[in-house]
Amino acid sequence: MEASDLALQYLLSGITKGSIYAVVAIGFNLIYSATGVLNFAQGEFVMLGGMIAVALGHFVPVPVAVAVAVVTVAIIGCLLELVVFRRLRTHSILHLVIITIGLSILIQEAALHVWDEKVRSLPYFSGSEITSLKILGAAISPQVLWVLGTVAVSVVALHVFLKFSLQGRAMRACSSNPQAAMLAGINIGNMRTLSFGLSAALGALGGCVISPMTMTHYEMGGPLAIKGFAGAILGGLGNPMAAVAGGLLVGVLEAASVSILPAAYNDVTAFVVILLVLFVRPHGLFGKPAGESVREH
Amino acid sequence: MTRLRPIVPFAAFVALAIAVQCGTRLTGSEFRLTQLTMSLYYALVVLGLCLLMGYAGQVSLGHGAFFAAGGYTTAVLTTHDFSRHPGGPWGDWLQQAHVFVSHPDLYGNTVLTVAPWAAFIAAMLVTLVLASIIGYPALRLRGHYLAMATLGFGLIVSKMLLGSTTTGAADGINGVPEWRLPFGLVVSGKSPVRVQNYYLACCLVLLALVLLQNLVRSRVGRALLAVREREVAANALGINTAAYKLKVFVLSALLAAVAGVFFTHYTGGIGPSEAGALKSIRYVALAAAGGMANLWGVTGTSLILNYLSLRGAFGSYDNAVFGAILIMIISLAPDGPLKPLGARLARLVPGRPREKAGALPGTADCRERSGSDGAA
Numbered sequence: 001m002e003a004s005d006l007a008l009q010y011l012l013s014g015i016t017k018g019s020i021y022a023v024v025a026i027g028f029n030l031i032y033s034a035t036g037v038l039n040f041a042q043g044e045f046v047m048l049g050g051m052i053a054v055a056l057g058h059f060v061p062v063p064v065a066v067a068v069a070v071v072t073v074a075i076i077g078c079l080l081e082l083v084v085f086r087r088l089r090t091h092s093i094l095h096l097v098i099i100t101i102g103l104s105i106l107i108q109e110a111a112l113h114v115w116d117e118k119v120r121s122l123p124y125f126s127g128s129e130i131t132s133l134k135i136l137g138a139a140i141s142p143q144v145l146w147v148l149g150t151v152a153v154s155v156v157a158l159h160v161f162l163k164f165s166l167q168g169r170a171m172r173a174c175s176s177n178p179q180a181a182m183l184a185g186i187n188i189g190n191m192r193t194l195s196f197g198l199s200a201a202l203g204a205l206g207g208c209v210i211s212p213m214t215m216t217h218y219e220m221g222g223p224l225a226i227k228g229f230a231g232a233i234l235g236g237l238g239n240p241m242a243a244v245a246g247g248l249l250v251g252v253l254e255a256a257s258v259s260i261l262p263a264a265y266n267d268v269t270a271f272v273v274i275l276l277v278l279f280v281r282p283h284g285l286f287g288k289p290a291g292e293s294v295r296e297h
Numbered sequence: 298m299t300r301l302r303p304i305v306p307f308a309a310f311v312a313l314a315i316a317v318q319c320g321t322r323l324t325g326s327e328f329r330l331t332q333l334t335m336s337l338y339y340a341l342v343v344l345g346l347c348l349l350m351g352y353a354g355q356v357s358l359g360h361g362a363f364f365a366a367g368g369y370t371t372a373v374l375t376t377h378d379f380s381r382h383p384g385g386p387w388g389d390w391l392q393q394a395h396v397f398v399s400h401p402d403l404y405g406n407t408v409l410t411v412a413p414w415a416a417f418i419a420a421m422l423v424t425l426v427l428a429s430i431i432g433y434p435a436l437r438l439r440g441h442y443l444a445m446a447t448l449g450f451g452l453i454v455s456k457m458l459l460g461s462t463t464t465g466a467a468d469g470i471n472g473v474p475e476w477r478l479p480f481g482l483v484v485s486g487k488s489p490v491r492v493q494n495y496y497l498a499c500c501l502v503l504l505a506l507v508l509l510q511n512l513v514r515s516r517v518g519r520a521l522l523a524v525r526e527r528e529v530a531a532n533a534l535g536i537n538t539a540a541y542k543l544k545v546f547v548l549s550a551l552l553a554a555v556a557g558v559f560f561t562h563y564t565g566g567i568g569p570s571e572a573g574a575l576k577s578i579r580y581v582a583l584a585a586a587g588g589m590a591n592l593w594g595v596t597g598t599s600l601i602l603n604y605l606s607l608r609g610a611f612g613s614y615d616n617a618v619f620g621a622i623l624i625m626i627i628s629l630a631p632d633g634p635l636k637p638l639g640a641r642l643a644r645l646v647p648g649r650p651r652e653k654a655g656a657l658p659g660t661a662d663c664r665e666r667s668g669s670d671g672a673a
Binding site: 084087088091092093094098102104105108222226229230237264267271274275278279282283284 | 438441457619
């Protein structure tokens with residue numbers, strides 16, 4: 001294989017991984033915009049989506065299993081907001097972030113006891129492990145196209161939803177100025193619940209499409225949350241589309257590192273680059289520095 | 298009587314420490330002291346974080362890395378055989394200064410390793426440099442961005458430890474020798490010295506508490522509180538916020554490294570999981586559960602929770618129970634579980650009414666002093 005083909009191959013594998021990070025990063029962003037909290041249980045949504053779809057896949061066709069999994073996880077996401085975060089509105093952000101970490105530990109342990117520590121996966125959506133397509137000299141699995149397609153469609157759909165629908169506009173109003181939004185008659189609490197539901201649904205969908213390639217495992221949520229967080233921060237918090245760019249970048253960095261350094265160091269390269277970017281641009285690549293006032297608010 | 302007031306909690310700590318040791322002696326369960334000693338060392342890390350998070354308002358998700366930086370530096374220096382690279386002309390001098398010590402190893406060969414005290418100094422220097430390198434640029438970051446930077450730093454350190462053979466990759470380093478201190482004290486996990494090691498760890502924690510207590514009640518402490526509350530305002534008041542933030546960051550990193558060094562000598566080894574994100578997050582969670590800006594609450598909570606989980610009290614549900622306890626404490630008592638308890642106790646004791654929560658003891662005289670300074 002020529003060097004350029006190899007580079008393309010790495011780029012594609014980076015984008016595939018990065019698209020899942022992007023999904024998680026969008027989830028971080030949606031909830032952050034609505035509540036100011038970083039939800040570290042975001043990775044668990046991906047894990048739960050995959051797990052539930054795999055479990056259902058034994059009884060029903062895969063598309064049905066995926067649909068049911070996404071809806072179930074969305075409901076779980078809404079419930080988390082209703083049961084936990086709605087009651088703790090007076091707590092500081094840091095406390096809430098730590099509660100999400102606690103929740104992520106609990107969900108992970110629950111998954112370990114409901115299922116087990118075995119690695120499982122959905123069947124390939126089309127073809128099998130050994131089918132591959134040749135694109136510009138790089139060999140890729142058809143599942144990669146499924147992943148990229150699904151993520152692209154959901155990102156565009158989300159963008160359209162936020163930009164043009166009434167609910168989407170209401171959500172954006174909440175994130176830019178909650179008090180004004182409340183005065184305009186928007187139910188802020190429900191918008192927060194919706195943001196949790198949307199993030200959970202997106203994560204679960206990502207977990208389903210990636211499952212045939214990277215397998216689903218009860219411990220997969222933690223590392224995904226960290227990478228997604230990295231993507232969201234790299235892009236700059238508060239902008240879902242910047243999060244997509246950030247997530248993809250993290251994936252590509254990781255893949256690029258594997259081609260140069262031993263595989264053990266792939267995270268090292270990614271995080272060194274992220275740190276350097278943060279030191280130069282403290283609010284991420286596309287984030288704007290927020291002004292700070294001296295007065296009490 | 299009022300002058301003795303600040304000493305009361307410290308005296309209570311000492312009394313409790315002695316009572317616990319007597320209790321284990323009486324019930325013949327001195328083995329419990331081993332895990333207690335380990336959780337005392339972990340409490341040191343959490344205390345450092347308490348200063349950083351509670352008083353200065355900065356988050357660090359990378360303190361496990363500083364613990365490991367201290368521990369691994371000591372472990373590498375005290376186990377690596379330097380006899381093949383004795384350091385040229387410096388070698389003899391270093392040996393004369395007892396920096397290098399030669400002793401027979403397991404197979405009867407003579408090996409040349411760094412003495413524990415020198416390794417301790419080296420560990421402090423390494424941590425100082427690391428914390429400054431990461432702390433200096435990280436000062437520009439706020440909130441979630443700072444959390445990401447420190448988390449990333451911790452991950453980098455843990456992956457490097459995992460990927461390098463010098464640090465034993467996934468196995469970590471074993472066979473770290475004991476550390477002989479003056480007055481016949483030995484830092485080691487052997488059972489004959491279990492009790493003295495327990496007291497040694499107690500003393501370290503007590504020392505840290507005294508230092509931190511004095512620090513947060515001093516001018517520096519009030520400056521830190523100002524930084525926490527509103528950085529721009531603190532800057533406007535003439536507080537050099539950047540310098541304070543960096544110093545506090547380095548100080549808390551050094552505390553973690555001290556804990557790491559002692560822990561490594563005590564357990565005779567260290568593994569890469571000590572630097573992992575899970576550990577770092579656990580420290581932060583413990584500091585938050587202890588009430589953040591509450592030195593005694595943080596010490597108590599982290600001692601109890603770490604001890605229970607080291608003893609394996611929750612069996613295979615350890616993580617789940619830890620997560621559940623965390624959620625319970627933070628949602629029900631965000632100021633730490635000891636604060637409501639303390640308030641209730643204070644109500645039982647008649648006499649002088651306590652200062653209102655949140656009010657700083659001695660704020661008034663501080664203002665007076667600065668006023669007179671201005672007049673002069």
